[in-house]
Amino acid sequence: MRRLSKIAAVVAVAALALVGCGRNDEPSTAPDASESTSTGDLCADSTGDGPKVGLAYDVGGRGDQSFNDSAFAGLEKAVGDLGATCVEGEATEGEAESAREGRLREMADAGLNPIIGVGFAYSTSVNVVAPEYPEVSFAVIDGFDPDAEANPNVAYLGFAEQEGSFLVGAAAALKSEADHIGFVGGVNIDLIKKFQAGFEAGAREINPDIVIDVQYIEETDLAGFADPAGGKEAATALFDKGADIVYHAAGASGSGVFEAATEADKWAIGVDSDQYLSAPADQQAHILTSMLKRVDVATFNMVKSVADGSPLVSYTTYNLAAEGVGYSTSGGYIDDIAADLDALAERIKSGEIEVPTVPAS
Amino acid sequence: MNPAVLVRKLGLALLAPLIAVVAAMIVTSGVLVVAGASIGDFWSVIFSAPSGRNWTNIVNQSSMIFLAALAASIGFRMNLFNIGIEGQYTLASYTAALVAGLALFPGKLNVLAALLIAMGVGGVWAGIAGILKVTRGVSEVISTIMLNAIAGGIVGYLISNYGEQFGQGRRTTPIPEGSSFDGWALFGDNSGEVWSLVLLAVLAGVGVSFLINRTRFGFDLRATGLNEDAAVASGVNVKKMVVVSMLLSGGIAGLIWMPALFNGADYYGPPFQRLLGFTGIAVALLGRNRPIGIFFGAVLFAWLSEQANPLSLIADISPSVVQITQGVVVLTVVIAYEVVRRWSASAEQRSLRNAEAST
Numbered sequence: 111m112r113r114l115s116k117i118a119a120v121v122a123v124a125a126l127a128l129v130g131c132g133r134n135d136e137p138s139t140a141p142d143a144s145e146s147t148s149t150g151d152l153c154a155d156s157t158g159d160g161p162k163v164g165l166a167y168d169v170g171g172r173g174d175q176s177f178n179d180s181a182f183a184g185l186e187k188a189v190g191d192l193g194a195t196c197v198e199g200e201a202t203e204g205e206a207e208s209a210r211e212g213r214l215r216e217m218a219d220a221g222l223n224p225i226i227g228v229g230f231a232y233s234t235s236v237n238v239v240a241p242e243y244p245e246v247s248f249a250v251i252d253g254f255d256p257d258a259e260a261n262p263n264v265a266y267l268g269f270a271e272q273e274g275s276f277l278v279g280a281a282a283a284l285k286s287e288a289d290h291i292g293f294v295g296g297v298n299i300d301l302i303k304k305f306q307a308g309f310e311a312g313a314r315e316i317n318p319d320i321v322i323d324v325q326y327i328e329e330t331d332l333a334g335f336a337d338p339a340g341g342k343e344a345a346t347a348l349f350d351k352g353a354d355i356v357y358h359a360a361g362a363s364g365s366g367v368f369e370a371a372t373e374a375d376k377w378a379i380g381v382d383s384d385q386y387l388s389a390p391a392d393q394q395a396h397i398l399t400s401m402l403k404r405v406d407v408a409t410f411n412m413v414k415s416v417a418d419g420s421p422l423v424s425y426t427t428y429n430l431a432a433e434g435v436g437y438s439t440s441g442g443y444i445d446d447i448a449a450d451l452d453a454l455a456e457r458i459k460s461g462e463i464e465v466p467t468v469p470a471s
Numbered sequence: 472m473n474p475a476v477l478v479r480k481l482g483l484a485l486l487a488p489l490i491a492v493v494a495a496m497i498v499t500s501g502v503l504v505v506a507g508a509s510i511g512d513f514w515s516v517i518f519s520a521p522s523g524r525n526w527t528n529i530v531n532q533s534s535m536i537f538l539a540a541l542a543a544s545i546g547f548r549m550n551l552f553n554i555g556i557e558g559q560y561t562l563a564s565y566t567a568a569l570v571a572g573l574a575l576f577p578g579k580l581n582v583l584a585a586l587l588i589a590m591g592v593g594g595v596w597a598g599i600a601g602i603l604k605v606t607r608g609v610s611e612v613i614s615t616i617m618l619n620a621i622a623g624g625i626v627g628y629l630i631s632n633y634g635e636q637f638g639q640g641r642r643t644t645p646i647p648e649g650s651s652f653d654g655w656a657l658f659g660d661n662s663g664e665v666w667s668l669v670l671l672a673v674l675a676g677v678g679v680s681f682l683i684n685r686t687r688f689g690f691d692l693r694a695t696g697l698n699e700d701a702a703v704a705s706g707v708n709v710k711k712m713v714v715v716s717m718l719l720s721g722g723i724a725g726l727i728w729m730p731a732l733f734n735g736a737d738y739y740g741p742p743f744q745r746l747l748g749f750t751g752i753a754v755a756l757l758g759r760n761r762p763i764g765i766f767f768g769a770v771l772f773a774w775l776s777e778q779a780n781p782l783s784l785i786a787d788i789s790p791s792v793v794q795i796t797q798g799v800v801v802l803t804v805v806i807a808y809e810v811v812r813r814w815s816a817s818a819e820q821r822s823l824r825n826a827e828a829s830t
Contacts, residue, residue, distance in 0.1 A: 197784055198783065199783050199784055200783060200789065200790070202779075202791055202794070203745075204744065204745045204747070204750075205744070205776070206528070206532055206744050206776075207731075207736070207742040207744065208528045208531065208532070208663070209528075209776070209780050212524070212525075212777075212780045212781070213780055213781075213784075215524075216780070216784050217784065220784060230638055230639045230640065230741075231741055233638055234741070234742050235742075252639060253638070254639065256637065256638065299631065299641065300638075300639050300641070301640070329623070329624060329628055329630075329631060330623075330626065330627040330630055330631060330640075330641075331623060331627065
């Protein structure tokens, strides 16, 4: 019995420890490598008299070099341009819904306005907390109103990810020598299927016969966005099957996709931020382009709308026409096809091409 | 009982957890120093008086952690290491939410049906590991952890293919209004509500306590855990015991998320609270597999998690530090019990020698 409890204790502690490190072990090449213990200096040092911004991240938080970091970039700009001050909060894995609500209430009680939930997982908790603080403006990036009752103080900031993904899909089809490409999704949910749908449609627009393989890291567990090992495994499988370009929509798991591309000497396409800029030098030569989802623009605009006295409410969609999505050219690997991509972009903006949001098959 | 013996017994019961908690605090403080954060800020946030709403959340969370730890403790009492609680309650929660959403029965009858289904599904999922162990000799550690992954995959597949569209995700159909409970505002207005089904944890705790300590089955279970050979010699059917206790452990695991479901969660979807199964294992160890000990362990864990939430806002410290505290408590409690046991054994020997010398 005593021996069992010792073994059990070790396993239990290991389980807790693994949970803890699951999201913090991605290689930290960002200038601020201390994100696991402190939320950095930007907010501590900001002393402006602009809006007091509360930014609540989802699991993973800052340092994913993708989605969350993009929101942080918007915050940085708000601090610089609008004299904003800020407080950051971050979800822990496996936390209760009440903890999420608690984080938002703490921020509202601390006098922050606006309060921005980064990630659709804040939709339900914002819906509970926002009515309690009618004078505070809330925003949820990728969010939605879960009930029929409209919230007069919540902005839902969505993106036309399928349009940006369409362009990188076309770029992949133009650049693929094997006529075989792949897609790695973090979690098999409707949000990520939008990326997949656009990517496939864009590739087929260029080459209707192209082979496209799809791998998801997790079915519903949001840990799929913070699992570099899982991302590497999925991408390696796609490269082994014959793909020579893999696009990922997997948040922090994407660093594993870049590793796989580097080891296989193939191409990867980044997501959300311009991931060429944050990747280590050896991986940069394998990042063809990145689909830009301008979470920074959405974050900044939200803060600005509050500073201007007319806070955003209800749904706003950042699409190609609004420059809310796009693609990056860092590295110069797609300079030769930029004209083709821009022509496609014009056809999407004019409405001539309507990009699907649900994968065809 | 002789007062000296009583003091020793009390000492063993109280000293070990006390040493464990103090040691965990010292280790956590060390981690804070290494991370360059303020120790004073950290502990003042953790030990600040909880608000009414904090209390509500602590009670609600404790009930789920308690059920998870209770499920783990049943296996532990007979040396069965059921680490599949995570998978058992995930699958059970999904199935129960699905069935409750179908509203096959009116009003609260729907709740009863869902609870039975949750226990059934959790039990069957754990029972698979039990049957594999007794028929094929598969270690339950291996099979339950594999079953966790399978349960996650099944639920994921079902929800993304048959779930209802819900923003960017999927969920089960919400349960009908008549099937959810209102809860009680015990800690003042505007402080949220204590879930009515917290009572489920109390009932399960009393029930398991009675079963283990006052029935033939409980005696056999404890006997098997203490010495399997002796149990077999005295006529205990160990194979049957393994399967039955896995069924029981899984059945209780099935109940873990039910208080949340019927007090506001309303559906299985993105807000589902994961990882309670693993927290339960830690708390079962902390509570020495006794319901009363588990109760205090559950409250401690719920307290730490709840109080940690404002850490990053107030003190600029990551709430993950609390996970270190929780992990270290589990380790130190096992070590502390061993140390205290040795002290008390040698103290007993000394007193025996003294007694001999004086006669």
